[in-house]
Amino acid sequence: MAKAGEIYLGLSGSEYLLTPADRKLTITDEEILREGRVASGKLRQEIIAVKKNFSLKYEYIGGTNLATIQTIYNLQDELSLKIYNTDTLHDDYTVIMRPITKERVLLDTIGGGLWAGVTVELVEV
Amino acid sequence: MIPVTSAFKAASTATKRQAKAKVEIIWTDPFVDPFLNVESTDKNYGITVAESLGADILMQLVDNIDTPSYKYCILDGSWELGDDKVLAPCTPEEVSNFQIGWYSDSVADANGVIDCSVKVNFDLAGRIVTNVRVIGDSLLNQFPVDFTVSFYGAGYTLLGDPIEITGNTLLAWSRQFDSIDGVIYMVLNITKWNTPNTVVKILEFFSLESDVFEGDTIVSLDILEEREAKNGSSPIGNVSLNELTLKLQNIKIVSGGVAYYNPFTYGNSENNRFYDFLKPNRRINAYYGFKYGSTVEYVKMGTFWTKGDWRCNEMDFSTTVSAYDRMGLLKNVTFECPEPIMALENVTLKYLAELVLNHAKANIPLRDLQWYVGNDLESYTVTKPWFGKGTYFDAIRLIAEACLGCAWMSKDDVLYIRSYTANVGGVSVLSITRDDYFDKNQPSNVDSMKNFVEVSIQSITKSEEKEAVYSDKKLYTVAAEDEEIFELSYNNTPVSDTEFSLENLTGSAAIKSIQRFTYGCRITIENTGLTESTFNISVLGYTYALNSDLVVSSQDDDLITEYGRKELKYENNLVQDETTAQFIADVLVGGYGTLRRDVNLKWRGDPSIEVGDTVTVPEYENNTADFVVIKNDWSFDGALSCNTQARKLLGD
Numbered sequence: 001m002a003k004a005g006e007i008y009l010g011l012s013g014s015e016y017l018l019t020p021a022d023r024k025l026t027i028t029d030e031e032i033l034r035e036g037r038v039a040s041g042k043l044r045q046e047i048i049a050v051k052k053n054f055s056l057k058y059e060y061i062g063g064t065n066l067a068t069i070q071t072i073y074n075l076q077d078e079l080s081l082k083i084y085n086t087d088t089l090h091d092d093y094t095v096i097m098r099p100i101t102k103e104r105v106l107l108d109t110i111g112g113g114l115w116a117g118v119t120v121e122l123v124e125v
Numbered sequence: 126m127i128p129v130t131s132a133f134k135a136a137s138t139a140t141k142r143q144a145k146a147k148v149e150i151i152w153t154d155p156f157v158d159p160f161l162n163v164e165s166t167d168k169n170y171g172i173t174v175a176e177s178l179g180a181d182i183l184m185q186l187v188d189n190i191d192t193p194s195y196k197y198c199i200l201d202g203s204w205e206l207g208d209d210k211v212l213a214p215c216t217p218e219e220v221s222n223f224q225i226g227w228y229s230d231s232v233a234d235a236n237g238v239i240d241c242s243v244k245v246n247f248d249l250a251g252r253i254v255t256n257v258r259v260i261g262d263s264l265l266n267q268f269p270v271d272f273t274v275s276f277y278g279a280g281y282t283l284l285g286d287p288i289e290i291t292g293n294t295l296l297a298w299s300r301q302f303d304s305i306d307g308v309i310y311m312v313l314n315i316t317k318w319n320t321p322n323t324v325v326k327i328l329e330f331f332s333l334e335s336d337v338f339e340g341d342t343i344v345s346l347d348i349l350e351e352r353e354a355k356n357g358s359s360p361i362g363n364v365s366l367n368e369l370t371l372k373l374q375n376i377k378i379v380s381g382g383v384a385y386y387n388p389f390t391y392g393n394s395e396n397n398r399f400y401d402f403l404k405p406n407r408r409i410n411a412y413y414g415f416k417y418g419s420t421v422e423y424v425k426m427g428t429f430w431t432k433g434d435w436r437c438n439e440m441d442f443s444t445t446v447s448a449y450d451r452m453g454l455l456k457n458v459t460f461e462c463p464e465p466i467m468a469l470e471n472v473t474l475k476y477l478a479e480l481v482l483n484h485a486k487a488n489i490p491l492r493d494l495q496w497y498v499g500n501d502l503e504s505y506t507v508t509k510p511w512f513g514k515g516t517y518f519d520a521i522r523l524i525a526e527a528c529l530g531c532a533w534m535s536k537d538d539v540l541y542i543r544s545y546t547a548n549v550g551g552v553s554v555l556s557i558t559r560d561d562y563f564d565k566n567q568p569s570n571v572d573s574m575k576n577f578v579e580v581s582i583q584s585i586t587k588s589e590e591k592e593a594v595y596s597d598k599k600l601y602t603v604a605a606e607d608e609e610i611f612e613l614s615y616n617n618t619p620v621s622d623t624e625f626s627l628e629n630l631t632g633s634a635a636i637k638s639i640q641r642f643t644y645g646c647r648i649t650i651e652n653t654g655l656t657e658s659t660f661n662i663s664v665l666g667y668t669y670a671l672n673s674d675l676v677v678s679s680q681d682d683d684l685i686t687e688y689g690r691k692e693l694k695y696e697n698n699l700v701q702d703e704t705t706a707q708f709i710a711d712v713l714v715g716g717y718g719t720l721r722r723d724v725n726l727k728w729r730g731d732p733s734i735e736v737g738d739t740v741t742v743p744e745y746e747n748n749t750a751d752f753v754v755i756k757n758d759w760s761f762d763g764a765l766s767c768n769t770q771a772r773k774l775l776g777d
Contacts, residue, residue, distance in 0.1 A: 033141075034764040039559035044729060046764030047143045 004086045007056070009097075009122070010072055012080040018056065018120075019065040025083075026055040052093060054081065054122035063112015066102065069120055073097050081122060095122040126554040127536060127733040133422045136415035137731045138561065143416040144765035146346040147339040147423055148371060150409050152402035153252070154430070155187040155331065156491055160248040163187060167241040169199070169228040169324055171213040180220035180487075186227055187245060187331040188492050191260045191297065194223040201232050203323045221487035226262070229325035233318040237270060241325055242314040251278055251307035252401050253334065255381060257288070258299035259313060260329040267326055268296045271317035278307040291317075297329075301381075304398055334402070336380050344372040344443050344762065348411060348426050351756040351770075352531050352736045364522040365533040365736070367450040369411055369429040375437060375444045389437050389444035403435040409448050413732035413765060424732045426759070428538040430454060450534040451494070456518035458489050462511070464641035467621035467669075469510055474528050474699070475502035477510050478542050481520045489517075496540040502528055505544070508701040509585045511619045511669070514644040527699040529712055536735060545712060553741040553751050555734055557769075562728035565742070569720045575693040576684040578713040580706040581673040583698045587621070588668045594620045595664035602659050603634050603652040610649050613662065619643035623666035632658025677703060679710035723772045724752050730759060730767030740771060750774070 002008070007025065008015035030053055035045040072079065079097060084090040098121035106114035136142055155161055163183035172182045197213045198204045214223040233239040254276060261268025275287040284305050290298070313330045347370040352363055375389045380398055388399040408430055414423035429448035436445045449456075460481065478498045486494045505528045512520050521542065525532040529545030594615040603609045623641055625648065627634060633654030640647040652658040673696065685691075693713065700706050724742050734740065736757060741749050752771030759767050 032763070036563055038729075039562055039565065042560055043140065044560075045141045046729075046766075047141055048763030 002082075002084045002087060002090070004084055006084045008082040008084075009069075009079055009095075011075060011077060015080055015082055016068055016072060018069065019058075019061065021065075022059045022061065024057045024059075026057070028053045028055075051124040053124070054093075054095065056120040056122070058118040058120075059116065060105070061115050061118050063108065063115065066100075066115050066118060067112055069100060069118075073100055078125060079122070093122075094125050096125055097122055126735055126738050127424050129424060129733045130422060132417050132420070133415055133424075133733065134731075136417040136422075137729075137733075139417075142729075144761065144763075145339065145414045145416055145421050145423065146343050146761045146765075147337065147412040147414070148343065148346065148409050149335060149337045149412075150407055152334040152336070152407055153332065154406065154408040155184075155189060155333075156408075156493055158248075158406070160246070161187055162246050163227075163243065163330075164246065165227060165229075165241075165243040167229045167231050167243075169230045171197075171199075171215065171225075172228060175213075175215050175220055178216055180215070180217040182214070182220055182225060183227055183243070184490075185220075185224055185492075186243065186327060186329060188224075189329070189331070189333060190224050190492070191263070191329045193225055193262055193264050193326075193328060196264050197225055197228075199228060199324060201323050217487045218483060221483070221490065221492055224328065226326060226328040227330070229315075232324055233321055235321045237318045237321045238316065239318050239325060240314070240316055242312055243327065243330060244310055244312045245330060246310045247308060248401075249309060250401065251309045253304045253306050253398050254308045254311065254332045255304045255334060255398070256299065256301045257311065257332045258297065258329060259327065260297045261319075262326040262328060263296055265320070265326065266296065267318065267320045267323070268298070269293060269315045269317065269325070269327070270319050272313060272315045275312045275314070276305050276308045277310050277312070279309060284308060304381075306396075336378075338373060338378075342373055342378060344374050346371055346411060346413075346759075346761045348413075348759040349757075350427070350736045350759070352533055352754075363531040363533075364452065364518060364525055365531070366452045366456065367427055367429070367534060369409060369427070369448040370445065371409065371411075371448065372443050372445045374442060376442050389435055390439075391437060405431055405433065406454075407431045407446075407448075413759065413761060425536050426732060427534065427536045451491070451538060451540065452518060452521075452532075452534055454489070454491065455485060455521065456516055458485070458517055460484065460512060460515060460517045460520045461488070461640070461647075462513075462520070462619075462643045464621055464623065464643055464646075467509075467511060467619055467643060467667075471506055471508060472510055473503045474505040474507065474524050474544075475500065477507060477699070478502060478521070478524050481512075481517060481524070482540065485517045494540065495538065496542070499530075499541075499543040501544040502530070502542065505705065506702075507699045509669075510699060511585070511643055513618050513698075514614070514642075523697060523699055526697045527705075529709060531737075533736065551739050553739045555731065555738065556741040556749075557726060557728060559743060562726045564727040565724060567722045567724050567744070570723060571688065571691075571720065573717065574684075574688060574691045574720060575713055575717045576688065577678065577680040577690050577692045578695060578710045579676050579678045579693070580695040580700065580710045582675040582677065582703055582706045583696065583701050584672045584675065585698075585701065586670045586672065588670070590667075591622065591624065591665045592668050593663065594623065594666045594668060595662065598661065600629075600659050601650070601662060602657060603632075603650050604657055605632075605652060605655050608637060608649060608651040610647060611662065612645065612647050613664065614645040615664070615666075617668050618645075619669050620664075620666040621669075623664050626663050626665075627660040628663050630658070630660040632656050634658035634660055671698070675703070677706045677710055679707070679714040681714055721773050723755075723770065726767075726769045726771070728767055728769065730757075730765050730769075732759070732765070739774070742771070 010016045032048040081093040082090045103117045105116045195211045198210045214220045229241040231241045271291045276284045349368045394400045411426045412423035431448045532542045634652045637649040637651040751774045754771045756770040
């Protein structure tokens, strides 16, 4: 049973729950457009689409949880992103994941270590 | 201008606008499929008679026209004198114009029980079938009750289970199903009809495969519409050929709920609905539109048929295809001008235009060809009309030239032929302001100026006596108990009243049938003998002397002094009298002797505008002028833009 605030990511129907610990979600709209100024000087825009960009920033993340995210990235496929606003209502997006940047702060061969400054960039297709 | 809502208009000029594109591709267009044919051994007398006259009524089963034109008389005991039935179409022209479909020879018994079948043949390579429909006679409310549809592949192999229907109550029955690949033909077998003691009447038995692509599937959709393709801003012989270039993504396409990956890639033939469809002559209906609120409103931009390759670009994951409007089809088919046209005298260009178009409709055949020939063409009379060997496109161009007019396909796929006088512009339908265009220029077009025009009068004189028009010494051969078709081209054309004979004949060859054209013939020779037959073919006929020595001219001396002589020589075999020739010369010099300052606009574009519309465009400072749109070059790649050329109105 999902809970408000949870985020799931993965292949459609097989999404993983992403750890919420130390996570910050940023959603920005991106206008894909072509624009130019006409003879009168006015700006004219052709909106091709408005897409969302998602940024999940983990100040610190454990190696096991990072491995889950890395597994999702390694799928190299369109991903289903579910963001739960309540326990039952969620927004659905089809996204691709950009490569993950990460900084290791603690080496622990058993728990996978501790990582800092991990940012997961998701782009709506 | 295409009628659209005010919301569409507002969306087209909004500061932020969202343009859309959509295409419907009909993969199995029955009008241009060279392999498609229909056969039945159970067909009534009327169909047999029509076939003997060269008319293929059974093709009406696959023409996507599902309503009969009339209730028809049928000698099965159901016809009563005085009812509202008419005689069935019989000649090629009647079959071209009136819908009847398949009438069986067998008659249902008192319980409606019957056993008859009809067969639709596809490409021998086989094709995918995902649907089928069977439609009865809507005017008589008659339809099959019990029937079976079966699909067959190579070697007469039954593909899948036959669709067995009992107790049908639908006049128009159809069914969608999982795709069956490799279908070479399908058979409809009817075992019970809903009306006793009458014959079966089926209007449609076909499987039309189509897909609609929009949104993310379309990478780009470019459309070129032009009215005056030949001579810049000169109006002579302007037969336009509109062109579409479509680019679709080739990553994943969903059709009928099934996802196909790399569907247009060569070699990807397994379980791929699209693979066998990627051929020439696929019909494309194209649309541009705008999104406002949650609504998308589209305008149809035309109907096109693909030409050449579906080019698949591996690195940008797309496929590209070009297509032309119906004029492209007419450009590829020879107009076999019938010899009896030489008996015509003093007919109007409107009459001639309809003769050519009716011929195309019946003989290509293009049964869905629609046209509008302006009444203004009735004011142009041709003394002795004739056409030499050429395509339908060539014949239409000659007619358009002879009235200084234009011929084009409208966005709703109607062929228009209008004279020069109908093309001088009307009331402005759109004001294109500096808020709409990015750039504008008004070149002087010195090269298209014509200040001295010569028009030759193309008189034609019939010979006093018949002459040998074909006397090739070639020895023709027809094998025993065989027949051959020979196509002959005459030495001098046109000809009329031809007489044929076989000379130096050995064996039993004889002329079986002849199709006579103004420039040649197609002759069928039958040899019923048991040995090979050889012969020469001799053709006698009246010939015609063509004389173009008489020339009229018109000139503007002042303009010649200022700009030098800009000369145009005009020849057209449909211009045969001095009055018409002088009129043409005067119009050309009067209208095209001066520098016209036509306009080229690079603007956002409003797809509801049509070539031929009059628009108002700013000139210097606050001045405006009216122009007739002669070319729209549309570009859509998520955003819409247009390059428009427009001809300045005379006297404006």
